Amino acid sequence: MGRKLYVAVYDEIIFNVAKEAEAELSKKLDADILFFSGEMRMTIFAWFRELIEKLAARPEKKQAIAIFLTTPGGQAEAVEKFVEVVRHHYKLVYFVVPVVAMSAGTIFCMSGDKIFMDYSSSLGPIDPQVLDREGKYLVPALGHLDKLNEMIQKSKQNTISPVEFQWMMNQDLAMLRFYEQARDLSEALLKRWLVQYKFKDWTVHKRRNGTPAVTDDDKRERAAEIAKLLSDNSHWHSHGRMIGMQTLKDECRLEIDDFGNDSALQGAVRRYNDTLSDFMSRMNLTSYLYTSTIN
Numbered sequence: 001m002g003r004k005l006y007v008a009v010y011d012e013i014i015f016n017v018a019k020e021a022e023a024e025l026s027k028k029l030d031a032d033i034l035f036f037s038g039e040m041r042m043t044i045f046a047w048f049r050e051l052i053e054k055l056a057a058r059p060e061k062k063q064a065i066a067i068f069l070t071t072p073g074g075q076a077e078a079v080e081k082f083v084e085v086v087r088h089h090y091k092l093v094y095f096v097v098p099v100v101a102m103s104a105g106t107i108f109c110m111s112g113d114k115i116f117m118d119y120s121s122s123l124g125p126i127d128p129q130v131l132d133r134e135g136k137y138l139v140p141a142l143g144h145l146d147k148l149n150e151m152i153q154k155s156k157q158n159t160i161s162p163v164e165f166q167w168m169m170n171q172d173l174a175m176l177r178f179y180e181q182a183r184d185l186s187e188a189l190l191k192r193w194l195v196q197y198k199f200k201d202w203t204v205h206k207r208r209n210g211t212p213a214v215t216d217d218d219k220r221e222r223a224a225e226i227a228k229l230l231s232d233n234s235h236w237h238s239h240g241r242m243i244g245m246q247t248l249k250d251e252c253r254l255e256i257d258d259f260g261n262d263s264a265l266q267g268a269v270r271r272y273n274d275t276l277s278d279f280m281s282r283m284n285l286t287s288y289l290y291t292s293t294i295n
Helices: 002-029 042-057 076-089 104-109 141-156 162-169 173-198 216-230 245-250 263-283
Strands: 032-037 064-070 092-096 114-117 129-131 138-140 288-290
Touching (some): 002 064, 002 263, 032 042, 032 263, 042 288, 064 104, 076 104, 104 173, 141 162, 263 288
Parallel strands (some): 032 064, 064 092, 092 114
Antiparallel strands (some): 032 288
16 A cells, blocks of 8 residues: 555656656747657557647647657657647647657657757657568668669679578568658658758758749759658668767758757756656556647
8 A cells, every 4th residue: 555655646646746847848939738758650649639629629739839858759650640740739839858869860850940959968860660471570771672673783793602592592682672761751751841841931041142032943952852861871871870969050051059058948848748758657658649738
């Protein structure tokens, strides 16, 4: 009985802290708040849709929503559905990355009007993840395609070993095509959303003399450059490479809002994220969606 009472009191304290932090964040960002942690799969789509619909149905609904995102990645197809839902209900969408949003999480962030990070936050390369043959685990597609291309080049140069040749011959062509489609979809979504949302207010070139006006072609060209760079495994060397805020600004030339410039905002972000992340860890939860106005 004492153990159960302790846990109940502890949980109450946790959610009181989260609720207070969420209220502060909502006021500072002028947005509804949603905590999203876990893999981006269609298995949580109904949960996500339900929370967004309930948030949007409130009389006090705000024009914007800020999604606090922590994810190792997931399926691009799932991300596309999440974006359709959130954009149906909200005119403005912000993404806050307290720690890390990898792969499909990076694509999700590119559908936002703003991306908030600080010096310790990271996004990742957009190496699409697909389900394995058993449909249980997500595996990176680009790594597989890169290895196959390496074997093809070795074959052309007559340097391929018998073992490598046998591996290449054993590949499932249908799965390889599926990997290519996943790669193409990831890049297409990123390019489309950057132009449609992230670049919508980009009107003047900051790095050109005379500050010429930005054209739609300029936006599409920049989006294509970013998509190509973020999907280039040879540049980042690893599917799990964590790309910090400054690198995103310098190499990808992405506009990032630094929540670290406001110590009160940074403190609220960390209280909110760390408190709910600790709760997830204690409860052994792999995915969790939360907003104090609904849960």
